[in-house]
Amino acid sequence: MLEDLRQGSKTKTCRLNKAIYGLKQAGRQWFKKLDLKLKDIGFQASAADPCMYVSSSGGEIIGVYVDDLIIATKTDESYNKIKENLSNWFEMKDLGTLNYCLGIQFKNENGVISANQSKYIKNVLEKFNMENCKPIGSPMDPKTKLTPSEEKSQENLPYQNLIGCLMYLSVATRPDISFAVSYLSQFNSCYNSQHWNAAKRVLRYLKGTMDFSLTYQKTGQPIIGYADADWGSCTIDRRSYSGHCFIFAGSAISWSAKKQSCVALSTAEAEHAAITEATKEALHLRNLAVDLHMDQQKIKIFSDNQAAQHIAKNLVVSSRSKHIDIKLHFIRDVIERGDIELDYISTQEMTADILTKPLAKPRHFDLLQKLGLTSSSREEEC
Structure with a gap:
């Protein structure tokens, strides 16, 4: 039978008694088994994030990534009990205190937790022969205006490869390059040397900010959000860019920078669309906070456009707003339910400004502080 299968027989198949590593369904079968065992010891998957398991008391959390587990408990006794229970079912290896996972380095000192990707950045610089490049103060020149190349560059430029490497950085620990990566990604199939040089500028910026970390510490403050937009900033299709970020424990925990799906006819409409995207993320974070037994009644979102x-907020239809898609008005229902609260903040204080456009170096570094992205070397000097 096995010989027939090797020769491509279409009449015979193998029925597996258990999943084999490497098959399509193996990951699903493993997760189902792990899920069952975690529930047996008193954990439940979060409805907001199925890979986050929380104990009934809320004092223990287990994060799951395939077969890697991150266990967070309040006491060593709880940690040892969880580890003992899991060891009865699975062959496990205790790697100790979390310090490196998925390309992210973690440090916990005196109640301050930091996360950075300096090793990953160093590897990316070496991969693209930029380890000896000259650092620069911002990921993009504010005057940069790129257009799709009509003819693909004859040079063998690894542009898409570089954008892929930068994308992981932008979603993991580096919100400061999110706009640049989003902007450059739209040229993945129509790039030339001009686009390649703009992408290498991001590497030059990372070379000088390699040790920047997201730094978290207990503040007693709830989650707050910022939503901003840059109206009609894309010279190609005149669409606007949206950006939002959420701050907790003194640093960013969620952020986004992307082009809007439709053309906005006014600044107010572009900002309204940005608030809509931020509201959807706020609902997700609020649900996650509830699952983690956090006291988060509502999330305040700041906007710089009244x-x-x-x-x-208002159920009023005017000539300026009657064309706005009804899906954007779900914010009104969310506000009425008390899930979020909208508040005004000046443009100078708008943290999400860094996610909507390229900024000059002074403004860029000022907003880095508000995002909680700081240099570990500077902290040590202080």
Whole structure:
């Protein structure tokens, strides 16, 4: 039978008694088994994030990534008990205190937790022969205006490869390059040497900020969000860019920078669309906070456009707002339920500004502080 299968027989198949590593269904079968065992010892998967398991008391959390587990407990006794229970079912290896996972380095000192990807950045610089490049103060020049190349460059440029490497950085620990990566990604199939040089500028920026970390410490403050937009900034299709970020424990925990799906006819409409995206993320974070037994009644979102806030809060139809897609008005229901609260903040204080456009170096580094992205070497000097 096995010989027939090797020769491509279409009439015979093998029925497996258990999943084999490497098959399509193996990962699913492993997760089902792990899920069953975790529930047996008193953990439940979060409805907001199925890979986050929380104990009934809320004092223990297990994060799952395939067969890697991150266990967070309040006491050593709880940790040892969980480890003992899991060891009865699975062959396990205790790697000790979390310090490196999925390309991210972690440090916990005196109640301050930091996360950075300096090793990953160093590897990326070496991969693209940029380890000896000259550092620069911002990921993009504010004057940069790129357009799709009509003819693909004849040079063998690994542009898509570089954008892929930068994308993981932008979603993991480096919100400061999120806009640049989002902007450059739209040229993945129509790039030339000009786009390649713009992408290498991001590497030059990372070379000088390699040790920057997201730094978290207990503040007693709830989750707060910032939503911003840059109206009609794309010279190609005149769409606007949206950006939002959420701060907790003194640093960013969630952020996004992307082009809007439709053309906005006014600044207020672009800002309203940005608030909509931020509201969806706020609901997710609020649900996650509830699952983690956190006291998070509502999430406040700051915007620097009062007209957009009036559209979101008031059931009024005018000539300027009657064309806005009804899906954007779900914010009103969320506000009425008390899940979020909209508030005004000046443009100078808008943290999400860094996620909507390229900024000059002074403004860029000022907003890095608000995001909680700091240099570990500077902290040691202080």
